[in-house]
Amino acid sequence: MWACERDGLARHATALAAPPALAALMAAVEAASALPAGVPHDLTPGPTLRGVKPRKRAQLTAFARFAAPLAPRVDRVVDIGAGHGHLTRELCDALTVEGLGVERDPALIEAARRRGAGHPVRFVQHTVGADAPIPLGPRDLVVGLHACGALTDTLSQLAEAVGAAVCWVSCCLHRVPGDARPPRCPPAGVPPEALTWPRDRLGLANLISREQGVEAPLDVILAARTRRTGLRHLLRGRGLAVQPGDEMNGLNRRVAGRPFAELVAAALAHRGLPPASAAECAAAEARGQAAFARERRLSLPRKALGPLIEVYINLERAQWLQARGYAVQVGRLWPAGVSPRNIGCRAWRPDASTASGDLSTLGPPAGPLSG
Numbered sequence: 001m002w003a004c005e006r007d008g009l010a011r012h013a014t015a016l017a018a019p020p021a022l023a024a025l026m027a028a029v030e031a032a033s034a035l036p037a038g039v040p041h042d043l044t045p046g047p048t049l050r051g052v053k054p055r056k057r058a059q060l061t062a063f064a065r066f067a068a069p070l071a072p073r074v075d076r077v078v079d080i081g082a083g084h085g086h087l088t089r090e091l092c093d094a095l096t097v098e099g100l101g102v103e104r105d106p107a108l109i110e111a112a113r114r115r116g117a118g119h120p121v122r123f124v125q126h127t128v129g130a131d132a133p134i135p136l137g138p139r140d141l142v143v144g145l146h147a148c149g150a151l152t153d154t155l156s157q158l159a160e161a162v163g164a165a166v167c168w169v170s171c172c173l174h175r176v177p178g179d180a181r182p183p184r185c186p187p188a189g190v191p192p193e194a195l196t197w198p199r200d201r202l203g204l205a206n207l208i209s210r211e212q213g214v215e216a217p218l219d220v221i222l223a224a225r226t227r228r229t230g231l232r233h234l235l236r237g238r239g240l241a242v243q244p245g246d247e248m249n250g251l252n253r254r255v256a257g258r259p260f261a262e263l264v265a266a267a268l269a270h271r272g273l274p275p276a277s278a279a280e281c282a283a284a285e286a287r288g289q290a291a292f293a294r295e296r297r298l299s300l301p302r303k304a305l306g307p308l309i310e311v312y313i314n315l316e317r318a319q320w321l322q323a324r325g326y327a328v329q330v331g332r333l334w335p336a337g338v339s340p341r342n343i344g345c346r347a348w349r350p351d352a353s354t355a356s357g358d359l360s361t362l363g364p365p366a367g368p369l370s371g
Contacts (some may be wrong), residue, residue: 008307009300026304033307038231038331039065040075043101049066051115052086057094059169062333063145064094066344067167071095073348074165077137078102080147082156085112087145089119095141102126102134120211128154138163138349147176151186156347160324165348167223169333171341173313174202182267193316197313203245204302205310224256227263230288231256234264234280260285261344266357287307321347 010030013023039062074097079088082101092099099121103109105265112123126134127152136142142159143166144151152170158167166352173181181202183195232247248256250270255263264276264284276284318328326347333344 003333004300009304022301024321025102028299029304029308033311033369035311035343036331038062038329038333038346049281051084056086058338060090060143062338063087063143063169064090064165066331066333066346067141068094069167070141070346070348072099072165073351074099075143076137076141078134078136078140078142078164080134080142080144080158081151082106082112082123085116085121085123085313086121087115087143088112088121090120091141091143092119097141102128104128106176106346126189128158134158136162140164144164144168144170146171146339148172150181153315158320159327160349163349165345165346166321167343167344168191170310170317173205173310174199176202179204184316185323197309198367200245202309205306205313213235218264220257222298224253225296226289226292227260227285228288229237229292230260230285231267233287234276234284235267237284240271253269260288310343312347317347318347321345325349340359 004016008026008030009016009018012022013026018026034066041208048365066244071094074095076097077088077091077095077099079085079091079099079101082103084090085101085103087097088101091097099119101109101112101116101121101122101123102129103112109125116123119135128134135160135350137246140159140162142155142164144155145168147155148171152168155168156166158164179199181197181199183192184310186192186195190300228247231244232244236246247267251266257265261276261278261281264281268275315330318330322328327350328345328347330343330345331344334342336342
C-alpha cells in the first residue's frame, strides 16, 4: 500500500493484478504528469543560513539556480510573501542584485530585517491586493517560493503589467477566492465552465503522496487520518451530514495528532454538541480504523490525479504568460523527498536579442512548455 502511495499506482499495477483498464489509466496519468528537471537534483546545500532547516536550504539553493539565468536582465528581486527573508537574501547573493521583501506579517518583517543585516535587501509590510500597488519595473524579478493559492497568479499579473521577469513555485491550489477557479486560457470554442475547477477538486492536489520523513513519519500521518475517519463516523452518528474533510472544520489539522478522545472533545465543543461517552468514542474509533483501511485502498486512483491537476494548473499559468509575449520554462526543481510542491516556472519578456528563439544567453533550458 505504502509503495503505491509513494511511487504511484501505475508502477505497481502489474504486481497487484489491477484491472487492465485501471492500469492503463494510471500509466496515462503518470505520463501526463511528467515534467523535466528544472535544475540538477543533486541536493548540494547552498550557503548555511542560521535557523534554516536542510530541506529548506535545498529548496533555496534549487530556486536560486533556476532563477540564475535571468540575472543579466534583472536589477532587483522582489519577493512576494517573503516570510523570514531567506529566499530574498539567497537570490540577492546569487544574482548579485538588490532585493525587496514584501510581507504582511509585521513580526516576520522584523525577523527578516534582523537576518538581512549586511545584505543589500530591505523588507516592507504590505498586503498584496489590499494595499496600494507595489512599484515595479521591467528590470525587476518578481518571485514567490510556495506562493499559496491565487498568490501565484497575482505574481504573474504584477510582473506582466510592467514586463518584469517572474519566477515561482506554487502551493495549495485550492486557496482561491470563491468556490472555484475559472480558466485563465480557455481554448477557442470551449465553454469556460467546462474548465472551471471547483475548490474541492483542486484540493486533490493536496493528496500528493509524501515520502516518509518529509513532513512527518508515515505512521504519524496515517494515525491522524485514521482518527479523522473515526471522528467523521462519530459526527455522522450524531446526525450531521459530514463529507470527507468536513470533520475538521474549525479545527487546526494538528489536533488530529492528539489522542482520539481529545480530537472528539475538541470537535464536539466547537460545534456546541454534548461530549461523547467513552463507549461512543471507542465504537467510533474502531469503525474509523476499519473504514480507513478500506478507503486507503480505494483512494489510490483518486490520489493519482493530484499530480496531474497540479501540473495542469501550473502549465495553464505558464500559458497565460506565454500568450502575453513571455518566454516560459517549467520544471521540477527538487525531488519529492525535499518537498512534493516542486513545480517551478521562470518567465521573461524576450528582447530583440532573444526574440528569434535563441535562449543560449539564459543557460540550459528547463524544458519547453508542454502538455
